[in-house]
Amino acid sequence: MKIVEACFTFAIMLSDILHAQQVLLLFKKRGVQHIVISPGSRNAPLTISFTNDSYFKCYSIVDERCASHFAMGIAQQLKQPVAVICTSGSALLNYYPAVTEAFYSEIPLIVLSADRPPHKIDIGDGQTIRQQHVYANHILYDTHLEMINSLDDQEAMATNERLINKAINVAITNHGPVHINIPFEEPLYNTVNNPQVDPKVVDPIIETNASIPSLFIDRWEKANRKLVILSTLNPDVFTQDQLNLLTSDPTVLVMSEVSSNIRHEKIIWGGIDT
Structure with a gap:
């Protein structure tokens, strides 16, 4: 006991x-x-x-x-x-x-x-x-x-x-x-044996309606040649479907830094260093 x-x-x-x-x-x-x-x-x-x-x-x-x-x-x-x-x-x-x-x-x-x-x-x-x-x-x-x-x-x-x-x-x-x-x-x-204080939580103010600026969307859609460089990212940032969609666009060239953690067969450069 x-x-x-x-x-x-x-x-x-x-x-x-x-x-x-x-x-x-x-x-x-x-x-x-x-x-x-x-x-x-x-x-x-x-x-x-x-x-x-x-x-x-x-x-x-x-x-x-x-x-x-x-x-x-x-x-x-x-x-x-x-x-x-x-x-x-x-x-x-x-x-x-x-x-x-x-x-x-x-x-x-x-x-x-x-x-x-x-x-x-x-x-x-x-x-x-x-x-x-x-x-x-x-x-x-x-x-x-x-x-x-x-x-x-x-x-x-x-x-x-x-x-x-x-x-x-x-x-x-x-x-x-x-x-x-x-x-x-x-x-x-x-x-x-027991706390003597009871601090209060102050939650962060998080913007929940974030969206892609319309100016970027307009320029992206009008551009005939686009270069996308993938820098340091977590492996699960993109799904394979998203990568397939991006790399299948004939107007887009996708390049990947050595630290990007993103791998795909259609990414042209698998190991650049900017």
Whole structure:
């Protein structure tokens, strides 16, 4: 009986840090289920919370470059946001190659980086760098959460809700990487058995009546010679019937880049590199 009770307690254990709970609960409510975790101490509030909630599928990968590319690969295949978590300091710089690839390949990768509190930046504290906006040139959205020390801090809680929701929404609707930087103060390993917060979901506004511009249709129909170049795509973007229709048009020449993932017997060039 004691063993069963201990396992049950462990299964619902999460960090007592309130903004870590906000991240966990919003990711759960928004269906971000796959979490890749790099080693470290500063990210312990996130690691404890995610790994002890059976909803999440967590993967522990020691090498940070491998972890970020692994997370990106899952996101690419599932076409869903996947999170990768690291500790503070130079750890998140090891994610940069994957972030860059996700940026150009339109893959919804979410970086969760643990950070020191603001007052410990630039004073020589160990494992501390300027983490805010570190991916500025290759990120769709990045943000820095507020530290919440009490349930009375309603303003900071509301700010974090908005920022976390926005990051997830951007990753989903704009198809690319986002970065959430999260400061944590010690102690890092304290836990509670039930969440103390209940963050609200803010759904993205999605344009559902998107259509092909009439000007493009008019020019396409009038053109006697058309060149279509297939760049990096998922293999299931086109059905075989669609490819057959496109390649059977005598006015259309279809060329495929080496990274397009599209194969068809009537595509003239099977491996160009632009």
